[in-house]
Amino acid sequence: MSEKATLNVNGGSYDLPLLKSSEGELCIEISKLRGQSNGITTIDRGFKNTASCESKITYLDGEKGILRYRGYSIEELASKASFLEVSYLLIFGELPDKDELEKFHNDIVEQSIVADDIKKIIDAFPGAAHPMGVLSSLTSALTAFNPDDISLDYARSKEEMYNTIVKLMGKIPVLISWTFRKKNGFPLEYSSKTRNLDYVENILQMMFKRPNEDYVQNTVLVDVLNKLLILHADHEQNCSTSTVRIVGSAQTGLFASISAGISALWGPLHGGANQAVLEMFNAIKEDGGDTQKYINKAKDKEDPFRLMGFGHRVYKNYDPRAKIIKEAAHNVLETLGIDDPVLEIAKALEEKALKDKYFVDRKLYPNVDFYSGVIYRAMGIPSDMYTVMFALGRLPGWIAQWREMRLMNEPIGRPRQLYTGSTLRKFKSISKR
Ligand code: CMC
16 A cells, blocks of 8 residues: 555646554654645644644544553443542553552652642632633642643653652642532641542542531542543543643643643533533523423524534544433432432433434434533532532543654644735834824
8 A cells, every 4th residue: 555645736746655553553754844835834724634743642432432441441441440540540541550550649648738728829710710710720820839830841850750740649639628628618628648548539528528527438529520520531632631732732731731731621612511511401491491492593594503522523423421420420319319300301402312313314313421410419519610520530631642642752732734824015104103
């Protein structure tokens, strides 16, 4: 097979290298086209069919509904692994052995102290502040409290890079729990014996422990949160991950790059969809539960309403994560004895949409955000915290992608554009200068 692609433009013929992914997909490399062709660029709005990098972290086949982290299937990881194991796998490339996992956990616990002054920042936020805005600001504020981590030459020192990574893995859960506790009017405190708790247990304890009461772990909640975090842990070059990589490509430090990723995740077309989904279910419930009415609204091109939690840029098949979350939502509600009408609305919407020509023709299926809010709600987490929980899960993925980008010494991200503005024109002054 030829290892090049030939592009014919305006009588010119250009040979472009043809690359192959480890799963056999072909990829035309166009980075030298402009120089070769004296100015031809390519455009792909929204990067619908353009790879921004090479990566060894996550494999996704949207047509077949396949998702793998470092070669391991999402189904296997979600049913058998711990979130911390998966985090290690994503970041460092291989599953940890017992000692490596223990060291990783201990290093994270060691670094989970957050400066007390951060509490003053939290206190200064208005009560109605959205938790995603708070989390993004606090993550950015970490740079001020950890100045040594800003401009290290990480590519040269893997040890320094490791230290920065465990700091972030330790501190973000504290920031998230404080954001949640502030909303609930609880004092901002750490859990008591973090070293004895697993990463997920510790997060739950930090969030839910009430003053002067012991926190008793509920294994159902620990298991389901562990699963949700694994399912959210990475998803190759999505909007927030691409943001983290492009911000980091300017050699911006890890904390600031992740803060940018959190902001990107917030949008309702991305991670913010989980909040929007639950609000949509509630609106349908309050409106009498007529799911067909909302299916019709979603199909109506004059109506800006979209069926939130449905559709995906790359999945043209059932999102494998949604399949697992749907089953988990059922199990959790059943085990906890919760009869939530919202689940019935979700199922009715899904059933109708999957039979409807509009959704079938466009290959629109439930995505990761469709059922996750049902679980968070059962856990007692308010809807404006759902995307924060997504961010917690995505953290190791962002870190892994940032680390990979820095270790591969990738060039600064700097797209071209197709300029469609004015050509040169004369300036006519209206001022006296
Ligand atoms: N409801 C109604 N119509 C939809 C929906 C939806 N949820 N999603 C896509 N469509 C239609 C869209 O109107 C378009 O129709 P047409 O071809 O007639 O113009 C067609 O399907 C293709 O959609 P698109 O907007 O061009 O596709 P995209 O790849 O640019 O957008 C998406 C992907 C996820 C932004 C979009 O499906 C959407 O807005 N979904 C709802 C928001 C949501 O659930 N987001 C979470 C995504 S999963 C979590 C994550 O990884 O971020």
